Amino acid sequence: MAYVPVKGGEAAILNALDLVAEERRGDPADPELTLAQIRTQQARAVDRVMAEGSLYDPDLAALALKQAQGDATEAAFLLRAYRTTLEQFARARPLETDRMAIRRRISACYKDLPGGQVLGPSVDYSHRMLDFDLAGEGAPTAPRAEAPVAAQMPRVPDLVGNEGFMEPSEPPAGDPAPGDLTRDPLAFPAPRDIRLQNLARADEGFLLGLAYSTQRGFGSNHPYAGEIRMGEVPVEVVPEELGFAIEIGEVTLTESQMITSVKGASGENPKFTRGYGLAFGHCERKAMSMALVDRALRADEFAEEPRYPAQDAEFVLYHSDNVESSGFVQHLKLPHYVDFQAELRMLREMRAARRATEQEAAE
Amino acid sequence: MGAAVMRARAEWLKVLARCPEAALEAALAGHDTGAAEWLRRPETGMVMLEGRAGGTGQRFSLGQATVTRATCRMGADVGVGYLMGHFPRRAELMALADAVLQGPDGPALHAALIAPQEAAQVAARTDRARAAAATTVEFFTMSRETGPRSS
Numbered sequence: 236m237a238y239v240p241v242k243g244g245e246a247a248i249l250n251a252l253d254l255v256a257e258e259r260r261g262d263p264a265d266p267e268l269t270l271a272q273i274r275t276q277q278a279r280a281v282d283r284v285m286a287e288g289s290l291y292d293p294d295l296a297a298l299a300l301k302q303a304q305g306d307a308t309e310a311a312f313l314l315r316a317y318r319t320t321l322e323q324f325a326r327a328r329p330l331e332t333d334r335m336a337i338r339r340r341i342s343a344c345y346k347d348l349p350g351g352q353v354l355g356p357s358v359d360y361s362h363r364m365l366d367f368d369l370a371g372e373g374a375p376t377a378p379r380a381e382a383p384v385a386a387q388m389p390r391v392p393d394l395v396g397n398e399g400f401m402e403p404s405e406p407p408a409g410d411p412a413p414g415d416l417t418r419d420p421l422a423f424p425a426p427r428d429i430r431l432q433n434l435a436r437a438d439e440g441f442l443l444g445l446a447y448s449t450q451r452g453f454g455s456n457h458p459y460a461g462e463i464r465m466g467e468v469p470v471e472v473v474p475e476e477l478g479f480a481i482e483i484g485e486v487t488l489t490e491s492q493m494i495t496s497v498k499g500a501s502g503e504n505p506k507f508t509r510g511y512g513l514a515f516g517h518c519e520r521k522a523m524s525m526a527l528v529d530r531a532l533r534a535d536e537f538a539e540e541p542r543y544p545a546q547d548a549e550f551v552l553y554h555s556d557n558v559e560s561s562g563f564v565q566h567l568k569l570p571h572y573v574d575f576q577a578e579l580r581m582l583r584e585m586r587a588a589r590r591a592t593e594q595e596a597a598e
Numbered sequence: 599m600g601a602a603v604m605r606a607r608a609e610w611l612k613v614l615a616r617c618p619e620a621a622l623e624a625a626l627a628g629h630d631t632g633a634a635e636w637l638r639r640p641e642t643g644m645v646m647l648e649g650r651a652g653g654t655g656q657r658f659s660l661g662q663a664t665v666t667r668a669t670c671r672m673g674a675d676v677g678v679g680y681l682m683g684h685f686p687r688r689a690e691l692m693a694l695a696d697a698v699l700q701g702p703d704g705p706a707l708h709a710a711l712i713a714p715q716e717a718a719q720v721a722a723r724t725d726r727a728r729a730a731a732a733t734t735v736e737f738f739t740m741s742r743e744t745g746p747r748s749s
Contacts, residue, residue, distance in 0.1 A: 291647065291663035292683060318662060322643040329648040329657050336723060338730045346737060354733040383727030384734065390653050404652025413648060413657040427651055428658035435649075435660050466730075469612075472645055476637075476669050476678050479604050482612035483645075483665060484682030490653065513649045515661060529651075 259304050273297040282487070282516020283307050287557060288314025289417075289436035291486050291515050308438070308557050315558050318417075326412065328471040328480060332490050332513070333393075335466040337384050339517075342391045343460040344494060350388035355465060356517075391462035392492045392509055401494070402508045425548055430532055434525045435514050437555035445545045446524035449531050453543040456530055461494035461509070465517050489514055491522035495530050508537060610699055610708065613716045614692045615681040622691035625711035629703055631694045637676065638669040640686035672697040 260267065274281055274297040284296040288311040295317065299310035339355025342348055354360070395401040413428035421429065434442065449456055467485040474481065491512035497505040510530025512522035531545040544550050554560060614622070644662040651658060666689040668679040677697025679689035698707050 286661070289661040290644070291661060294683060295664065318644065321664065322641075323646060323662065324643040324665060324667065325645050327645045327647050327663075329650050330660070332649070332653050336727065338726060339733075352735040353730050354735065355730050357733075377729050378732045379725065379728040380731035380734070381728070382731060383724050384731045386727075392652065393654065404650075404655035406650070406654075406656055410657065413659050415646065415659045417646075417659070417662070428656055431649070431651060431658040432660065435658075470645070470647065470663065470682060472665075472680065474667065474678055474680050476676060477607075479608060481608050481615075481678075481680065483615045483680050485616075486647065486663065486682075492652065509652055511652050513660060 268301060270294060270297040270301065273300055279517065280305065280307055282518050283439060284310040284314060285515040286518055286521060287311035287436055287438060290314045290318045308561055312558050312561070325472050330468045330470070330488065332464070332468055332488065333390055334387055335464055335468045335488070337388055337464060338466040340388055340462065340464040342462045344391060348391060348394065350385045353384055390492065392494060395461070395494070395507065400506050402506055404509065421552055423549055425552055430548065430552060431511065431529060433552045433555055434528055438557035438560070439521045439524070441555050441557070442524035442528055443520060445551060446527035448543065449527055449545045454531050454545050456495045458493045458495045458510070458527055458530065460523065461492040463489070463491050463519055463523065465489045487516055489516065489518050489522040491519065491526040493523065493526035493530055607696070610712045611678065611696060613712050613719060614695055616719055617692070617715050619685070619688050619691065621711065621715060622688060622695060625707060626691060626694055626698070629698050629707065631672065631698065634670040634672045634694055634697065636668070636670050638667065640666055640668040640689045642666045642684045642686065668693040670694060670697055673701065675700040
């Protein structure tokens with residue numbers, strides 16, 4: 236059926252937006268939040284908005300968070316909308332995570348590994364108790380070691396791989412350019428490059444729930460956190476004016492390599508398989524969830540019978556994007572007056588018909 | 599362009615892309631850049647970043663990043679500005695600096711801008727790496743007789 240435009244409500248809408256602006260600002264007696272404060276002091280929220288907005292720009296993500304009053308999903312939506320106004324100049328060269336300037340790097344598989352277990356800025360090993368000192372102000376500092384961490388550290392799965400126990404991870408012949416969901420819509424069967432792009436920008440909560448389901452029995456993998464690393468990776472492009480690669484800055488990334496139970500296809504030696512997670516910012520929950528879901532979605536590669544939601548690519552990839560999901564769920568708030576009236580009329584007619592039939596039968 | 603020139607430019611462009619605006623303004627203030635002709639005025643767009651499955655395998659589109667670029671010509675030299683984020687003025691200044699660095703005033707600008715900025719960037723990176731190093735776990739083996747013992 237056609238949509239019927241209804242006039243009116245314009246003043247109400249404008250006033251509603253003004254009301255948002257007033258409430259967003261809060262009490263004018265309090266100082267207004269600056270974007271720098273959001274960017275540096277609410278950095279994990281900024282990271283999440285960049286990851287789910289699929290656009291790396293901490294300044295814009297901070298602005299989006301301010302505009303959305305801290306609503307991360309709404310802020311990611313604002314970034315996605317903004318990016319449609321920008322031209323894509325180029326594809327950067329593939330990021331080399333082994334060149335990461337490490338700020339955190341741990342492995343649950345090896346105690347002693349080259350470069351060591353670097354905890355970095357982490358609350359993992361603490362009680363999660365509210366710190367009432369933070370209600371006040373302060374300028375805490377952390378200690379520095381004499382010697383910095385190694386400039387580069389080998390990735391743990393590559394170490395295991397050297398012993399021949401790890402499923403190799405090599406590019407396909409010719410190292411082809413990947414697909415891109417910002418250019419072509421999702422289609423099935425979705426190859427791994429498309430799945431990874433979808434997961435990298437997927438809603439963290441959705442991915443976390445799916446990842447948890449694979450651990451609780453809705454999946455059959457027993458994963459190890461082979462390595463989790465976080466730090467800065469240089470971004471290189473080849474500007475058309477130059478014809479050679481230059482570094483244009485760096486991005487903070489979290490990478491998760493999950494190593495999953497031994498598999499032996501018939502005639503093959505058993506070995507470890509792997510799931511991969513990579514996302515913008517410091518986001519271990521997201522990156523680990525992504526790696527678990529990536530591995531679950533590789534069921535057919537390892538002749539595993541797909542029986543669970545996390546192994547169902549259509550279920551996962553069609554419902555992972557919170558911009559799409561929240562658009563479709565929330566469109567229900569828009570007027571459906573005509574649809575509803577039509578349904579109401581249909582119900583009335585059905586009841587009338589039923590009454591008529593009952594009367595006929597009684598006579 | 600010879601390989602040595604390419605390497606030198608790539609090195610200083612890497613430093614310039616991370617330079618604060620104020621440092622660029624200050625260093626270029628003493629150079630005559632008024633004759634620069636803009637082949638590309640500053641414009642903000644995006645690049646698509648790519649990862650590799652498992653870190654080494656199949657490429658995938660990770661997500662986009664905002665970038666700003668600008669290109670100018672000064673005499674025979676073409677200067678390029680290209681950096682992450684939405685920073686039109688920085689891109690403009692970076693292109694001017696790249697052009698000056700290729701000309702006769704190049705060594706002076708290198709000494710006044712690139713060398714100190716590179717040192718500051720290395721110092722910041724080293725400071726982060728030393729803070730990380732302080733959180734490296736030093737495992738030790740517990741022994742009932744002697745207590746904690748460094749391994």
